[in-house]
Amino acid sequence: MRHDFVKQVLVEMKKNPNIFFLTADLGFNALESIRDKFPDRFINVGVAEANMIGVATGLALNGKTVITYSIASFLTLRCFEQIRTDVCYHNLNVKLFGAGGGYNYATHGVTHHTVEDIAIMRALPNMQVMCPAYSWEAAGATKAALTTPGPTYMRLSKNPGTDFSQSKWQFKIGQGYEIKPGQDIVMISTGNILDLAIATAEKVESVLKKKVSVISMPSVKPLDHKLILTKTKKARAIFTIEEHSLIGGLGGAVAELLLSSLIRPKLFKSFGLPDHFIKNVGNRDYLLDQAGLSANNLSKQITSAYLKYF
Amino acid sequence: MPSKITKKIPLAKVSKLSQEIKRLIVEMGYRSKSGETGSALCISDIMAVLYFRVLEINPKKPELYDRDRFILSKGHGGAALYATLALRGFFPKKRLEGYRMDGGTFHLHPCTTAGPGIEVSTGSLGHGLSIGAGIALTMKQDCPLKKVFVLMGDGECNEGSVWEGAMFAATHKLSNLIVIVDENKFQGFGKTGEVHTMDLAKKWAAFGWDVFRTSGHNLKELEQMIIKAKLSPRPAVVLADTISGKSIPKIENTLLAHYFIPDDETYQIHGKKKRL
Numbered sequence: 001m002r003h004d005f006v007k008q009v010l011v012e013m014k015k016n017p018n019i020f021f022l023t024a025d026l027g028f029n030a031l032e033s034i035r036d037k038f039p040d041r042f043i044n045v046g047v048a049e050a051n052m053i054g055v056a057t058g059l060a061l062n063g064k065t066v067i068t069y070s071i072a073s074f075l076t077l078r079c080f081e082q083i084r085t086d087v088c089y090h091n092l093n094v095k096l097f098g099a100g101g102g103y104n105y106a107t108h109g110v111t112h113h114t115v116e117d118i119a120i121m122r123a124l125p126n127m128q129v130m131c132p133a134y135s136w137e138a139a140g141a142t143k144a145a146l147t148t149p150g151p152t153y154m155r156l157s158k159n160p161g162t163d164f165s166q167s168k169w170q171f172k173i174g175q176g177y178e179i180k181p182g183q184d185i186v187m188i189s190t191g192n193i194l195d196l197a198i199a200t201a202e203k204v205e206s207v208l209k210k211k212v213s214v215i216s217m218p219s220v221k222p223l224d225h226k227l228i229l230t231k232t233k234k235a236r237a238i239f240t241i242e243e244h245s246l247i248g249g250l251g252g253a254v255a256e257l258l259l260s261s262l263i264r265p266k267l268f269k270s271f272g273l274p275d276h277f278i279k280n281v282g283n284r285d286y287l288l289d290q291a292g293l294s295a296n297n298l299s300k301q302i303t304s305a306y307l308k309y310f
Numbered sequence: 311m312p313s314k315i316t317k318k319i320p321l322a323k324v325s326k327l328s329q330e331i332k333r334l335i336v337e338m339g340y341r342s343k344s345g346e347t348g349s350a351l352c353i354s355d356i357m358a359v360l361y362f363r364v365l366e367i368n369p370k371k372p373e374l375y376d377r378d379r380f381i382l383s384k385g386h387g388g389a390a391l392y393a394t395l396a397l398r399g400f401f402p403k404k405r406l407e408g409y410r411m412d413g414g415t416f417h418l419h420p421c422t423t424a425g426p427g428i429e430v431s432t433g434s435l436g437h438g439l440s441i442g443a444g445i446a447l448t449m450k451q452d453c454p455l456k457k458v459f460v461l462m463g464d465g466e467c468n469e470g471s472v473w474e475g476a477m478f479a480a481t482h483k484l485s486n487l488i489v490i491v492d493e494n495k496f497q498g499f500g501k502t503g504e505v506h507t508m509d510l511a512k513k514w515a516a517f518g519w520d521v522f523r524t525s526g527h528n529l530k531e532l533e534q535m536i537i538k539a540k541l542s543p544r545p546a547v548v549l550a551d552t553i554s555g556k557s558i559p560k561i562e563n564t565l566l567a568h569y570f571i572p573d574d575e576t577y578q579i580h581g582k583k584k585r586l
Contacts, residue, residue, distance in 0.1 A: 046481075051440045051474035058444020061430065062375075062452065082471075085434050086441060090422060 001138040001156050001192070002030050002099060008142040009067065013038050019146060020059050024049045024070040026099065031069070049074050053082035053094070060092035065146060071105065072098025072114035072155055076121060087151045088124045095145045096121075101131065101155030101191060102243030102273075106284040113287075114155070115273050118190075119248025121153040122221045128173060129221040130154040131242075131250075133194040134163050137218040140171020148173065157243075160195035165216070176224035178231075182211035185306065186235045188228065190217045190250040193243040196288070196295060200241070203299035208306060223253050229263050237267035237306055241298070243288070246272040267309050271298055319362045321529050327397055328358035328529070332557050334393035334406060336581030340572040342410035346418055348555035348567025350390040352494045352526065353461060356550055357394040359532045364540075366456060369399040372426040376453040379445055381430045383438020384463035384492060385419035386568075391428070392416050400427035436469025438462060439489060443479045446487040454486070457540055461490045465497025468506055473517065479545040480518030488539045489519075489547040492526060494554040496565050514547045526552030 010033060013019045021034055025047045035042045045052040049070055056066040068075065075098040076083070087094040098117060105112035121129045130145065130152060132138040138156065145152040164179045179194065180201060185208075189197035194216050201212040213231060217224065232238055238258070240251040251270025258264060273291045280290045288294065319327070331354040339347040361367075365378045382391050389409060396403045405425060408415030416424050419433025430441055442460040449456055466472065479487050491510060495502050502508045511521045520542040524535035532550065539546035555567025558580055572581055 043482075045478060046474075048474035048478070050436075050471040051443075051478050054437055054440020054471065054475060055444035055447065055478060057430075058441040058446070059448055060444075061441070062445055062448040064448060081434055082437060082440075085431070086437055089431050 001132065001135060001159050004135045004138040005097060005142050005156050006030060006034060008139045009034055009146075010037060012143060012146040013041065016065065016146070018063065019065045019067065021067045022052050022056055022069065024052045024068075024074065026070050049079040050082050053079045053086055056094045057082070057086035057090065057092060060094050061090065065093040065095070067095050067097060067146070069097045070099070071112060072101045072117055073112055076114070076117040076153065080120060084124055088126045091126045091150055093149055094151050096151070096153040097156055098153065099156050101157050102193070103284045103287045104157045106282060106287050110277050110279060113278070115243070115245045116248075117153070117155065118220055118242070118244050118250065119252065122248065122253065126150050127221065128152045128219070130173070130219055131191040132218040133160060133189070133192050133216050134165055135159055136163070136165065136169070137171060137216070141173075141218055144171055144173045155191060157192040160192050162195070164198065171218070174219050174222035174224055176215045176217040176219070176227045178213055178227070179216050180212070180214040182213035183234045184210035185212045185237045185239070185302070186215065186231045187212060187239045187241060188215045188217050188250065188254060189241045190220055191243055193241055193288075193293070196293060196298070197241045199295035200298040200302065203295055204302050207299065207303050217250060220250055220253055223257060225257055228254060228257060229261060232258060232263050232265050235265065236310060238265040239268070239302060240270040241293070242272045243293070244272050245275065246270060247275060267305060269301070269305060271301075321363075321533075324358050324362045324529055327362055328355050330397060331358055331390060331393045333581055333583070334396070334403075335389045336558070336572045336576060338389050338393070338406055338409040340577040340581050341407065343571055344410045344418065345569040345571045346386050346389070347570045347572055348561055349384070349463070350387045351556045351558065351567075352552040352554050353384075353387045353390050353492050354556065355527045355529060356461065356490060356492065356532060356552075357390050359529055359536065360459060361394045361398045363533050364536055365459070369427065372400060376456060378456050379429050379442070379449075379458045381438045381442050381458070381460045382420055382432055383460050384435065384466055385432035387461070387492075388416065388418050388420045391420055392425070395425065395427040398427070401425050435463070435466040436471040439472055439475035440478065442487055443475050443482070443484055446479070446484040447482060450484065450486055457486050457488055459488050459490065461492060463497070464491055464493045464495065464502045464508065464510065465505070467491065467508070467510060467513070468497070476514065476517040476519065484545045485543050487545045488536065489545070490536070491547060491549050492552050493549055494552045496554045496568060498568070500565070510549055518544065520544050520546040522546060522548045524548060524550055526550030527556060
């Protein structure tokens with residue numbers, strides 16, 4: 001996905017001489033092409049995230065569109081106040097691209113696990129929050145972020161194994177995509193944990209003999225209200241899956257929407273990461289499994305909840 | 311069209327204007343029954359020299375790209391900025407009546423949408439320098455004759471982000487960036503030298519900045535040092551020795567000055583407009 005991001009950035013920077021690229025000393029084996037092609041608009045600000053956001057703010061106040069890049073946890077947590085007060089308060093064209101959301105930096109340890117980013121970014125006025133799953137979503141979200149005004153935060157992770165999306169789809173901010181059709185149960189997922197949602201849906205279908213829809217929601221803010229409410233109207237149960245804390249992420253956003261609308265699902269449950277640090281050592285799949293995010297566990301929970309209610 | 315260079319008002323007149331800034335600060339604090347008076351008073355002379363002798367700006371065209379920029383990084387001195395902008399003609403003095411009032415015009419800390427001439431919204435310390443560095447970076451190419459001024463507090467220099475910005479500015483040789491540190495020697499809850507070891511001159515020099523020292527209240531010396539800083543080939547800092555609560559003897563050089571709400575007596579002596 002990082003490759004898709006870089007490719008799209010090269011296209012956009014060529015088109016728009018006002019785009020600057022700042023990195024907080026990250027990008028080895030990834031950003032060299034941008035640095036070499038646009039040396040005057042590429043700055044390594046050093047290991048200084050707060051300064052990066054401040055400098056980006058200054059550039060944007062003078063009319064530039066600024067990409068800021070670091071590991072997602074540092075980009076969102078270390079300089080949160082600069083993002084809020086400098087970028088969002090002034091509503092500037094500063095775009096935050098965070099590498100490795102969720103457990104994508106698994107064996108690096110808890111400092112590099114990014115499991116609160118969606119919640120805190122979503123709470124900021126003016127901020128748009130993107131969490132793409134596939135290459136085309138990442139490229140589309142990058143293009144959209146760089147061609148629409150205002151602040152954007154985007155998570156860059158690894159692509160899921162298989163791409164089930166349709167070739168005619170175009171990326172639009174605020175739009176969800178139904179990867180797998182179905183009407184009885186709806187599973188909404190954001191980011192590259194989508195493959196787990198699909199695997200879970202298949203298991204649930206084979207047990208319950210019900211049709212399960214899987215929706216990829218690369219845009220968490222703004223959220224595709226229309227799609228969610230339309231699907232909820234017909235479905236009996238809604239589930240969300242995300243590689244993020246259960247507090248304040250996609251599940252929170254969908255719950256807020258459903259509770260404040262007249263269309264209520266009979267059954268709703270969000271799946272995500274528990275409210276404690278997972279200190280176990282292992283790769284991404286291992287950590288997700290430790291956190292309870294496996295197709296076996298999720299499908300068991302969904303089927304038992306479903307059978308209890310219906 | 312380049313921005314009109316500030317008409318050089320004689321220093322004697324600037325001194326009068328500075329007194330008027332101080333009076334307006336007391337009046338605003340008295341009306342709104344709010345503090346932070348001392349933090350605004352101590353930068354009044356700096357503000358007067360900047361806006362009436364140094365800054366190349368045009369109040370009629372506040373957003374003209376080719377202009378000097380001023381960032382009040384120590385946003386809690388907002389009252390001094392508003393009073394100065396009003397006297398410089400950015401907006402009518404009447405707007406000052408809404409300072410910290412219900413449904414009013416200005417917060418304590420500046421917000422860009424509150425009035426023309428406010429370049430950056432500030433209030434959280436340690437943000438202004440990096441923002442100024444970003445602005446200076448583009449201006450080096452887009453309008454190389456113009457400068458970016460950032461006014462910070464000495465207590466503000468406790469913030470780590472200040473030094474991230476200082477390193478960045480030196481690395482990128484931002485000679486068009488000038489920091490003025492209001493060294494009033496007090497911070498939120500103590501004397502700066504007691505909270506931290508504060509040899510600011512050595513620190514800034516070690517970060518690759520040219521360092522100038524001046525009184526923060528002698529207008530002539532202030533102007534000379536700011537002009538020297540402007541001519542410096544590296545980013546430059548002017549350490550201005552100021553007095554917290556300047557001009558109100560009973561609070562001068564006290565921690566209380568920061569929090570002082572002008573009382574009736576103070577208003578009568580220092581805030582009420584004298585009829586001539």
